[in-house]
Structure formats: C-alpha cells, structure tokens
C-alpha cells in the first residue's frame with residue numbers, strides 16, 4: 383500500500399484521472415476497453431490510456447485480457463481501502 | 478428441493494405463467510420504447526434477491542448504472558446496498574465484448590464468481606444484436622444463450638421492437654424466437670383514443686400459460702397487472718365480449734419471426 387503522501391499527487395495530478403475515478407465511483411460495475419472509456423468521458427484515447435496507467439499502478443483499477451481486447455474494471459476492495467486512507471488523511475489535516 | 482419455476486415475484490404475472498418462468502430458461506421480453514422493459518427487468522432481479530434469495534446480474538449497454546441506481550431509488554429499490562451485500566452486480570459494458578470468441582474467459586465469469594447469481598437480465602439483447610453481422614446473428618445469439626444456460630442462469634433478455642407500435646418492421650431476417658424458451662411482449666393498446674399498456678405471453682415452452690392480453694400499469698411501486706383486455710367493439714355492438722389474445726401478427730410485427 384503506497385504512502386498517502388504519494389497517493390494524493392498521483393490521484394489529483396490530472397483532470398482526466400479525476401473524471402475516470404468519478405465515472406467508476408458512480409458506476410462500479412463498469413468494465414470496458416480503454417478506447418470505450420475514453421469515448422464515455424469524451425476524451426482522447428492516448429491521454430486516457432496514459433492516465434489509466436497511474437490508476438492501474440495504484441491498484442484502484444485493474445485490467446485483464448478478454449479475447450483480443452483488454453478490459454479495465456474497478457477493484458472494489460482496493461478502492462474502499464484507498465478511500466479510507468484518504469479520509470483519514472483529510473481528517474488528520476483538520477487537526 | 479428447489480422449485481422448478483423462477484418466480485417473477487409479481488403475483489398476477491406468476492399466475493399467468495402458472496407459477497413463474499421455467500428455471501434456467503431464456504426468456505425474451507419484447508416491447509417498444511418506454512413500455513417498461515427495464516422496470517420489469519429490475520423488478521425480476523430485485524424480487525429474486527429480496528423474496529427468493531436468488532442473486533442476480535443486471536447487464537446494461539445503453540444506460541449507465543448510475544442512471545439505473547437513480548431510477549430504481551424512485552421505486553424504493555436500493556441496488557447499491559444489494560451490491561455491497563454481494564447479492565447483485567449491475568454490469569455496464571460494450572456489447573462487442575460479450576461476443577468476443579475468447580476461448581477462455583467470458584466477461585461475466587468474474588461476476589458469477591463474486592455473487593453466484595441465479596438470474597440475469599440483459600438490457601438489451603436487441604442492442605447486442607446490432608453489433609453482429611446479419612449472417613452471424615443466429616450463431617452468435619445461440620452461443621450467448623447457451624453460455625447463460627451452462628451457467629444455470631434464468632435469463633430475461635430485453636428486446637426493443639419498434640414493430641409493436643403497429644408498424645411492420647422485421648428486426649432480423651431469421652428471427653430469434655426459436656432460440657428462446659419463452660416470449661413476453663409489452664405493447665400499447667389504443668382504446669377510445671387513450672393509450673393503455675398490455676402484457677401478453679406469446680410462448681412458454683413446456684408449460685401452459687394465460688393466452689390473454691392483460692392490462693398493466695407502471696406505478697411508483699413498480700409493475701402492476703390489471704384485468705385482461707376485452708374487445709371494445711364487441712361491447713359497443715352488443716355482441717358477446719371477446720377476449721383479446723396475443724397473435725402471430727404480434728410476433729410478425731415484433732420481427733421475432735419471419736414472414737413465410
């Protein structure tokens with residue numbers, strides 16, 4: 383599990399990353415190709431693929447091969463853990 | 478022993494089906510836009526979970542799950558809670574990914590491992606069919622339905638059929654009615670210039686069923702079945718009431734069978 387200090391900048395480093403995360407939080411059962419995700423948020427495939435990498439490294443999203451495609455989906459447990467971590471971090475800032 | 482029927486949980490509909498759908502069967506629910514296909518599909522899944530402890534998958538292509546969560550909440554159905562309890566998954570994907578001839582894993586496999594569903598709704602099979610070349614439609618649909626059967630899922634496959642509005646339009650050359658074990662239709666009925674809604678069972682393999690077109694409404698609590706329709710001209714002319722029945726014409730109009 384990465385340190386929260388490393389996590390925050392990674393998560394907030396781009397608008398697209400935030401858009402992808404919001405899309406998955408609102409639709410946790412979304413499972414689709416990077417190209418389709420780009421279409422869904424109305425962004426270019428290249429930039430989306432790049433930002434997806436960071437989220438995959440963090441483990442919030444995962445990908446797996448499916449036939450000739452690759453599909454990206456939310457790791458619900460990991461996402462829950464990271465949300466807890468962030469919440470604790472934000473609360474500690476308030477102290 | 479497990480009941481051999483998968484009850485919809487809508488009492489009047491289960492009565493029309495003489496107990497429910499046959500377990501493990503593939504059921505087609507055809508209807509034109511806005512007739513309540515999604516609502517009935519959701520209710521089938523929700524009732525499975527809350528009344529019969531049968532977990533479910535709801536697969537959507539057209540609508541994002543967030544919209545389905547919102548609309549469901551208006552009916553008092555708490556889908557998010559069911560997902561947290563691992564009794565439900567609302568899956569959103571691109572149709573072509575379900576057709577991938579991936580010899581290994583199917584897209585649904587991981588969700589099946591997670592919630593061990595007994596029921597599945599696909600919203601909609603007609604949308605899936607749009608991604609298949611005409612000459613492969615039968616084969617691909619057959620493969621898909623067989624996959625659901627090997628997973629012992631009782632499936633409700635939604636089919637948007639503009640033809641049921643009255644206009645004759647064949648959706649497929651071959652038709653896919655032979656692939657499914659049962660067909661339900663939702664169609665508008667115009668009576669004295671008001672539009673009402675009718676549900677009919679066109680076929681139910683291996684079972685008797687109610688043959689009458691029955692009125693229904695969508696209320697804030699979901700699907701509500703009313704009385705079978707009677708033919709109004711019959712009443713006006715004083716001749717004996719004739720019960721409206723589902724006909725082969727309905728099937729033809731829906732594009733589910735082809736004209737010979």
Ligand SMILES: Nc1ncnc2c1ncn2[C@@H]1O[C@H](COP(=O)(O)OP(=O)(O)OP(=O)(O)O)[C@@H](O)[C@H]1O
Pocket residue numbers: 508509510511512513514515516517548551552637695696697698
């Ligand atoms: N909370 C509600 N209370 C009462 N009626 C509702 C409610 N929500 C939806 N409806 C009715 O249900 C209709 C739509 O139902 P639904 O979305 O299930 O139809 P559909 O056949 O799936 O439509 P589509 O072709 O858009 O997929 C609405 O037009 C409305 O009349």
Ligand SMILES: [Mg+2]
Pocket residue numbers: 514515516600
């Ligand atoms: Mg719908």
